[in-house]
Amino acid sequence: MASGRRGLFWEDFEIGMVLQTPARTITSTDIVNFACLTGDFNEVHTNWEYCKITPFGEPIAHGPLVYGIMGGLTYASGINDGTLLALLQIDGWRMLAPVKHGDTLHAEMKVLERKESSKPDRGSVRMQRRFVRHDGTVVQEMEVTLLYRRRGSTQPAQAD
Template sequence: MTTTPSPRGHYFEDFEVGQEFVSPARTITLTDIVNFACLSGDFNEVHTNFEYCKTTQFGEPIAHGPLVYAVMGGLQYASGINDGTLLALLQIDGWKMLGPVKHGDTIRLHSRVVDKKASSKPDRGVVTFRRQCIKQDGSVAQEMTATLLYRRRGG
C-alpha cells in the first residue's frame, strides 16, 4: 500500500493577517546571472559586460530583476509554506526594484500576510503577502504585493 505524505505547507486557515515569514538565505553568483541571461535571452550589457558596467552607477554587472524575483519564489518554497498547499500565483502588484543585487549579495525573502479571503469554492482561499527581498546589509532590493491561492483543509 502506497501512502501519500501530508503536505508540509500552510493551508489557507494557517495564515493570519500580520503574520510574518523570513526565508532561508541564498547568495547570488555570477553563474546565476549568466545562466539567467542564457535562459531568458536578456544579454543586456548591464548584466553581462564588465567593461560597460564600469561606466554605470553599479560598477559591475547586476542581477536581472526577474532573476531576483524568481529566486524570491524559490526562497518562499524553501521556507516550506507552499509545499503541497499552494495552488496558484494570482497576481503581483507594485513590483519595485529599489536597489541592485550583485554577485556575492545574499538575499532573504521577508513576507507579511496583509489580507486573506475565502474563495467561493470551499477547497481554496486567497492570501495576499507584502514581499521584500532583503540583502545582507538590511537594504530592500525589491518589494511587491503577491496574491496566492492556497488549499483549504478538508476541501
C-alpha cells in the first residue's frame, strides 16, 4: 500500500496487486500462550526434550497460531480497517516450513479475482496469501476469499 491509505474497498483491489503487512517476530511466549488458550499441548509445540528427537530440534509454532498472527498483521497494515466484512473461504492451506522462536514473519497477499455480490454494498476478493519468514522462505500459503464493503456503502452489511 504505497499511498498509506487504510481500509481498502472492493473497488480498490486490482487483479495482480500485491499487498504486504508489517513483520513480527514469533516468540516462545507466543507458542506457549497459544497452547494455553487452545489446550493444544502437543509435545511438538511444548516439550523441548521431545523436540530434540524431531526434525525440528525445538518446539514449533502451531499452524493456526501463525495464521492468527498474520491476521493481526493484516489488521495492523490497515488494509481491512473498516472495510472487511467476512472471511468466506480458505482453500489449499499448506504448512510448508516450521516456524520457530525467533522467526520474523510477514504476509504477502496477491489479488487473484474480484466478484460482485448480489447485494450492491459488497463484493468478494480472492487472494493468494503467503506467510514469509525473514530469510524469504514461505512457511504457509493458501487462497482466501474475503467479503469487502463497496465504496459508498455506509450501512452495516448483513451476510448474503
